[in-house]
Amino acid sequence: MTRETTANIVWHPTTVTKEDRQRRAGHKSCVIWFTGLSGAGKSTLANAVEYELHERGLSSYVLDGDNIRHGLNRGLGFGAEDRRENIRRIGEVAKLFVDAGVITLTAFISPFQEDRALARSLVADGEFVEVYVKCSLEECERRDVKGLYQKARAGEISHFTGISSPYEEPDAPELVIDTGKLTVEESVHAVLAYLQQKGIV
Template identity: 60%
Template structure:
C-alpha cells in the first residue's frame, strides 16, 4: 500500500467475522459464470458474509468501456479487474469475479496480486454446444456469422485452467448443486473462520 493505514486487513476480518478471498470464475460465454456468481453472492449474504460480484459485462460497460476485445485490451481488462478485486479483498470481502478471462497468462497475473490461498480459480466448465444453446444474448450466432470479431471460443481462443482450485460443471448439475460445491470447498478450507 502506498499510504499509511491504521487499519489492517486482519482488523477488517475481525470486524466482518470472516477473512476475505477472491473467487475467480472463468469460462466460456454462456457457461453460467454470472448466474453462479449471483446465486453464490445470495448464499453468502444469507450466511452474513460480505461479498460482491465483479461481473465482466458490468465492468466493461463502466470502468473498462474504453477497451475492446483484442488480446492487449483483454489483458488490460483483467489487470484492472484484478486491481479492483484486490481493493475489495483488502476490505475483507469475498470477491466473486465472473469473467471469461480467456488467457492463462492473464489469470496468473491476477493471481499474482494475492498471497497463497487468497485467490481461488474456479473453472465454470460447460460444453460449447450447451453454451451456444443457452446463448442469452445471441452472441455465438453473431460470431459464427462474422458479425462479432475476436469472440472467445469461436474466433479467439479460450485457454482452460490447468489446475484450478475447483471445476464446476454447469451443464452436468443444477445451479444449487454448483453453489453447494463452492460453499463446501470454502467451509472445508476454513474461509468462514477468522
C-alpha cells in the same frame, strides 16, 4: 506514467489492516474467480453464491464482466491487449476488495492463463480461488443466452472466445464446476463447501 512520476509515488500504509477488517467481518476475504466460456453460467453461479453468502450475513460483492465494461472498463475492446488490460484492472480492483475484508466474486471469461496468473499473483496465497465453470462449446452455443454465438458465427463479432479467439482452460483450478451436469443449487453447494473446507467462511 513517467519514471519521474513513479519515483514520486510512495505507498502509504493503512492504520486499519486487512486482518482488522476480517476480524470485524467475522470471516476471511478472498477472490473467487469464475472463468469459462460465454454462456457457461459464470454470472449466474457467482450471483447465486453471493446470495447465499449474503443470507449468512457475510460481506461479499460480485464484479461482473459486462457490468464492469459499462463503467471502469468502458472503451476497452476485445482484442488480446484490451482483454489483458480488462483483466489486469479487475485483478487490481479485486485486490482492493480483499484488502477491505470482502469475499469478492468475479465473473469474467478471462480466456488467457497468463492473465489469470497475474490476477492470482496480486493477492496472498490461499486468497485466490479459481473456479473453472466448465461447459462444452456446443452447450454454450445451444444456450446462446445473449445471442452472441449466432452473431459470432455470422461474422458480426470479431475476437469472440471459442469461435474466433482461443480459450485456455485452467491447468489446476481450485474447483471445476461442470454446469452441463450440475444444477445451480449443486454448483453453489460445491463452492460453499470449498470455502468452508478452507476456513474462509
